[in-house]
Amino acid sequence: MSRVLTLPDAEVQQQSSPRGRRAPVVSLAIISVFVLVGIFAPLLSPADPYEQTLRLRFRPPVWEERGSWAHPLGTDRLGRDVLTRIMWGSRISLAAGVLTVLLASAVGAAIGLVAGYYGGRIDAGLMRVTDATLSFPVILLALILAVTVGPSFTNVVIAIAVILWARYARVIRSQVLTLMELDFIAQARLAGAGGWRIITRHLLPNTLNTLVVLVTLQVGYVIIVEASLSFLGAGIPPPTPAWGSMIAEGRDVVTSAWWVSMFPGLAILLVVLAFNLLGDWLRDTLDPKLRQL
Amino acid sequence: MIRFVFFRLLQSLIALLILSVVVFVLARATGDPLHMILPMSATEEDYANARRYLGLDRPYVEQYLSFVGRAALGDFGNSIRARRPVMELVRERLPNSLKLALFAMSVSLAMALPLGVMAAVKKGTGVDRVAQVVSVLGQSLPTFWVAIVLVEFVAGRWQWLPAGGSDSFASYVLPGFTLGWFVVAGLMRLLRSGMLEVLDSEYVKLARLKGVAEGRVVWVHALKNALIPVITFAGIYFAILVTTAIVVETVFAWPGLGRLAYDGITSRDFPVIQAVVLVTAVIVAVVNLCVDCLYALIDPRIRYAR
Numbered sequence: 001m002s003r004v005l006t007l008p009d010a011e012v013q014q015q016s017s018p019r020g021r022r023a024p025v026v027s028l029a030i031i032s033v034f035v036l037v038g039i040f041a042p043l044l045s046p047a048d049p050y051e052q053t054l055r056l057r058f059r060p061p062v063w064e065e066r067g068s069w070a071h072p073l074g075t076d077r078l079g080r081d082v083l084t085r086i087m088w089g090s091r092i093s094l095a096a097g098v099l100t101v102l103l104a105s106a107v108g109a110a111i112g113l114v115a116g117y118y119g120g121r122i123d124a125g126l127m128r129v130t131d132a133t134l135s136f137p138v139i140l141l142a143l144i145l146a147v148t149v150g151p152s153f154t155n156v157v158i159a160i161a162v163i164l165w166a167r168y169a170r171v172i173r174s175q176v177l178t179l180m181e182l183d184f185i186a187q188a189r190l191a192g193a194g195g196w197r198i199i200t201r202h203l204l205p206n207t208l209n210t211l212v213v214l215v216t217l218q219v220g221y222v223i224i225v226e227a228s229l230s231f232l233g234a235g236i237p238p239p240t241p242a243w244g245s246m247i248a249e250g251r252d253v254v255t256s257a258w259w260v261s262m263f264p265g266l267a268i269l270l271v272v273l274a275f276n277l278l279g280d281w282l283r284d285t286l287d288p289k290l291r292q293l
Numbered sequence: 294m295i296r297f298v299f300f301r302l303l304q305s306l307i308a309l310l311i312l313s314v315v316v317f318v319l320a321r322a323t324g325d326p327l328h329m330i331l332p333m334s335a336t337e338e339d340y341a342n343a344r345r346y347l348g349l350d351r352p353y354v355e356q357y358l359s360f361v362g363r364a365a366l367g368d369f370g371n372s373i374r375a376r377r378p379v380m381e382l383v384r385e386r387l388p389n390s391l392k393l394a395l396f397a398m399s400v401s402l403a404m405a406l407p408l409g410v411m412a413a414v415k416k417g418t419g420v421d422r423v424a425q426v427v428s429v430l431g432q433s434l435p436t437f438w439v440a441i442v443l444v445e446f447v448a449g450r451w452q453w454l455p456a457g458g459s460d461s462f463a464s465y466v467l468p469g470f471t472l473g474w475f476v477v478a479g480l481m482r483l484l485r486s487g488m489l490e491v492l493d494s495e496y497v498k499l500a501r502l503k504g505v506a507e508g509r510v511v512w513v514h515a516l517k518n519a520l521i522p523v524i525t526f527a528g529i530y531f532a533i534l535v536t537t538a539i540v541v542e543t544v545f546a547w548p549g550l551g552r553l554a555y556d557g558i559t560s561r562d563f564p565v566i567q568a569v570v571l572v573t574a575v576i577v578a579v580v581n582l583c584v585d586c587l588y589a590l591i592d593p594r595i596r597y598a599r
Contacts, residue, residue, distance in 0.1 A: 132308030134529070137536040137577060140570045141315070143558060148319040224435050228540045231437045234558055247438055251544070254445045265438035273433035280429065 024281045030274035034267075038091040045084040046072070049241045053079035058257045074259040076249060082259060085241035086267050092242045093271065096157055097223040101215050103161040108168025109211055113199050115169065116176025127173070133166035138225055143234050151237045156226055164222070168214060175207045209286040217279035220272035227268055243268050297589050305578040312574050313364065316567050317357050369568035374560045379568040382553060387572070390549035393472070393542070394534055396465045400473030401480060406516075408477070409484025413492060413519075414511055424481060432478035436537055440471045440544035468545040475537055476530055483526050487519030494518075524588050528581040535573055 037044060056079040060067045067074065073083040115126040142159035149155050179185060179202075188198050229235030230244030238245050243264040250261025335343075344350045363369070369379040404427070412424035447453050447467060455464045491497060492515050500514050501507070542551030550569050557565035 128304055128307060129311075131304055132311055134532075136308075136312060137532050137573055139536040139539055140554070140573055143539075143554060144316060144319050144566055144570055148563070220433060224433075227435050228437060228537075231435075232540065232543065232555055232558065244435075244437075247435075247441065251441055254441055255449060258445065261438070261441055265435060265442070268435045268438065269433055272435075273429065276429050276433050280425075 024278050027274040027278040034090045037087050038094050041087045045087045047081035047084040049085045049088040073263050076260045088241040089243045093223050096226040097219045100157045100160045100222045101218050104164035105168050108165035109172050112169040112172025116173040130166045130169045138163045156235050213283045213287050220275035370564045372565050374562045379564045386550050386553050396469040397472035400469050401476045404477045405480035409481040412485045413488030428478035428481040431474035436475050437540045443467050472541045487522050491515045491518045528584040531580045532577050
């Protein structure tokens, strides 16, 4: 393994893809670009995402007849720069996606590890709750939260994470069950290791590959769910530039000003596609057994 | 088997009870529902009377029990906006939602079956790549955006198909396709990996040795067995379909539960949201229950696995 890492780039790629799947350079590049743009949006964006200039409403993108370089991707109903809002929106989308998945995976993995390690009643109890959670439709729960507690970034993250952890718990538990049959766990026990130590030192490291694959595959899904919620008005409330609500705002004017909803959609497509392809590749490379997830 | 069904049923009931508690607690956490019902000019006395009349002065446990009791009988109270029993609205919309879900399911199966099978048979070739691209793309496209694009071009500029409503068969095509494509990826992957495994098995080799035509080997012998793991996915698949339908129905102005939920959010009509959430959860739970029982029937190992 360590020898592979010292090889020149081109050869590493060939080495690491025994079945002819090359490392997803394009996906990684797309994700990096969106992450960087999200982080440095205040510095990079050409305008203020909240500044309204009604005189300049519905300006088309630069290549259309009335377009100008001042607003490369045009302006929306309130004269706000679409490119700027997409750049700020990538902050929201990526932050929501990553935070939600991290929260859900931490809770789910902990529950899966505990259930798998201790077994018996604890396992049975935890798995009932897990199965119950798996059958809740995510968007519906978020809808209730939005209507009752009010739509906000935190509520969206919580609403999605509250449902999503169950998937991790299920997968990690089944992995732990297989691991528990292996000799090294029995040896660790014989050596006097306690439950906490076995879980954190032996079980967790051996489930990390699976966790990484699941996390990557789910970031894309969460970004879509968050955008759907914002689109429905139950996610991140305006005027915050979230891709979902930008599409919703452009929906009524799609015939006359297609760019308002088209570009945020393309942004979602690019990011989610990149995460899905990266996740697919990670799964095939790290954990082929998971191929059906 | 009866034991299995019993425990599985119990589990669904627990799930629904947890959800009902969540819904109830959230409803009370929002603050006084009377602010929504009574006029601005209402006095303290009006509030006290209304509270007694609606039973809001009783202990929370009692209120919860009566809420669950009435919900179990299909009584979710009146819609704040439509001023009609919520259940009436749900009953009007539910068949439309189910019809759309059924159609979308057929679309996704019609796409996933050939894609999954061909991807496995021609593994590593261009066909495999195309199948992967079609499914990953479907999974990565935000459905509401696809819906908007389709409405604008196919229905608007080119006028090929209707953009909304549910009057004719043609109006099913766009929402059904949007919804169906989104769930193709999971189905297709399961099928592909299942087919790869089965095509490598002894009995498929035997069938080939016996001289069974290749087409028959693939589409009958192998596919039949590769479909079994797909059944386990059906529950999750249905839950995703139902959830995504809310978004798709909104864009296509489909008169279903999703559209009802959306109107409920925009007008803060809490009884409507409550009813849609619980009714949907019951449907998903019932489907999951059926799927699990079906699977336990096909594969007896499942019955003893828990």
